[in-house]
Amino acid sequence: MMNKMAFIFYLLILKELPVSAQTRQEKIGDYFQALVNNQQFSGNVLVVENDTVVYQKSFGYADHTTGTPNTPNITFPIASITKIFTATAILQLKEKGLLSISEPVNRYLPEFPYPEVTVGHLLSHTSGLPPYNAFFDKDKKENPDRVFTNKDFIPGVVLNRKPLIYQPGEKGNYDNINYLVLALIVEKLSGKTYGNYIKKNILQPAGMKETSLFPLPQQFNRPEIKNYAYPHVYLHLYDKAPVRSNSIPYVKEYWHAYGFRGFADYVSTINDLWKFDQALYKNTLLKQQTLDDAFVPVKLNNGQNNSDNFGLGWEVEKDSSIGKMVYHSGAAMGLSSNILRNVTRHQTVIIFDNTHFNAHENATKLMMLLNDQKVDRPKRSIAKLYGNVLMTKGAAAAREALDAFRKDTANYYLSEDEMNSLGYDFTGNNNPYHLPEQHLYKQAIETFKTNVNLFPNSWNAYDSYAEALLADGQKEEARKMYQRSIELNPKNENGKKVLQQISGR
Known part of the structure; x- marks a missing residue:
């Protein structure tokens, strides 16, 4: 029998032994494998701490149509992450004494017709400038073959x-036009083209040999590109597979017309963006004081932080419980990317996804896992699965699948809003890609009917159901659903208006 002192010594030894818990790498790996299993991720991910790789892996396809896989050295569009290159260029010019952040833009671009807008307003998206297409859409319609470039802007x-x-400074709204103007300032003050300046003063000093200028018009209008992760989109919530974005005529046409630079022009790799991250930490590109200033949210005229918490080119996370985090996201039609830097703990997450729009959300969760915080396991959308079964196998099979998915709450989630969006997707009224109209009222009505059964106390579910019934010519049934919606929400004024029209009053 073990004596008391020996037993206590045994317990102390046992306490010091490592527990059989998951490592951070395993937690991150499990999280991403769940995303992939749920068809919620296709791309590359890199997690770094103190210049050491904690996790790196590729998932999914660079081209879903050919089954070409994503790889660690695949080139991908970084979209608006380009803006931090532009911001870095502006801050370099500031360090050289060539500009002041507080000076009006027209000091450097004399013909710029908004004297109240400063360089700082542009960097922090607080300028109040309208989107660039507001100035050019009319000409675009009159001259559909014209391509607008930076020289056309002013x-x-x-x-x-x-x-x-x-x-300027009254509010904030994220808009590409701000960085288009900044690119013009870079060219004017440096005497170099935007691309040449970025290459010589950012890419080369950082050792970024896999990053290159590849404007959006070329990305979306070249049919075949080597070593490239094509952006993809699911055209409908009920689709099982995505299509390449550059196969959609509307997308190709839009980016053919607008060839502006400064905000979304580069392609890169995961490891090259890490080199950029390292160059910032080593102060190769900017002094530390300049970076510290860039990582402070710009104040509005009322003294409050701007709504998106933008500093000088970087967005600052409002939650600093695990350290000060700065980031920039990139998104375009069929891709999302993110670089998230915990500058307190010297941690960086770099991620891109060429099929979904949740790179920042996933980067944030990765940072939480890296810092031993709890993150819920990803679940799969019942609405999307239901829609696919309804489309391919019919209503009976869809109802059966729905019942099965609802029982597995560990792996599936049900959202009223997603079911509602699915119903509208079937109606064909919401067509963001400007595709030929397709009105699947039978499937829409089945979806909305299912949604009111699932959420019988939702006035909005009944209102949407009524709208689909009315579009299908079922006025009497629509009238009943509008009545039920108004009973649940007496403030449903639009429902009351439509109900009066149906009733002939």
Whole structure:
């Protein structure tokens, strides 16, 4: 029999032994494998701490149509992550004494017709400038073959001047036009083209040999590109497979017309963006004081932080419980990317997805896992699965599948809003890709009917169901559903208006 002192010594030894818990790498791996299993991720991920790789892996396909896999060295569009290259260029010019953040833009671009807008307003998306297409859409319609570039910008803005949407510094709204103007400033003050400046002063000093200028018009209008992760989209919530974004005529046409630079022009790799991250930590590109200033949210005129918490080119996470985190996201039609830097703990997450729009959400969860915080296991959308079964196998099979999925709450989730969106997707009224109209009222009505059965106290579910019934010519049934919606929400004024029209009053 073990004596008391020996037993206590045994317990102390046992306490010091490592527990059989998951490592951070295993937690991160399990999280991403669940995303992939749920068809919620296709891309590359890199997690770094103190210049050491904690986790790196590729998932899914660079081209879903050919089954070409994503690989660690695949080139992908970084979209708006390009903006931090532009911001870095501006801050370099500031360090050289060539510009001041607080000075008006027209000090550097004399013809710029908004004297109240400063360089700082552009960097922090608080300028109040309208989107660039507001100045050029009319000309685009009249000259559909014309391609607008940076040299057209100032003349077009002067010719078609629009009012600011708010006074600079009064509010904030993220818009590409701000960085288009910054790119023009870079060219004017440096005497170099935007691309040449970025290459010489950012890419080369950081050793970024896999990053290159590849403007969006070329990305979306070249049918075949080597070593490239094509952006993809699911055209409908009920689709089982995505299509390449550059196969959609509307997308190709839009980016053929707008060839502006400064905000979404580069392709890169996971490891090259890590080199950029390292160059920032080593102060190869900017002084530490400049970076510290860039990582502070810009104040509005009322003294409050701007709504998106933008500093000078970087967005600052509002939650600093695990350290000060700065980031920038990139998104375009069929891709999302993110670089998230915990500058307190010297941790970085770099992620891209060429089929979904949740890179920042996943980067945030990765940072939480890296810091031993709990993250819920990803679940699969019942609405999307239901829609696919309804489309391919019919209503009876869809109801049976729905019942099975609802029982497995560990792996599936049900959302009223997603079911509602699915119903509208079937109606064909919401067509963001400007595709030929397709009105699947039978499937829409079945979906909305299912949604009211699932959420019988939702006035909005009944209102949507009524709308689909009315579109299908079922006025009497629509009337009943509108009545039920109004009973649940007496403030449903639009429902009351439609109900009066149906009733002939």
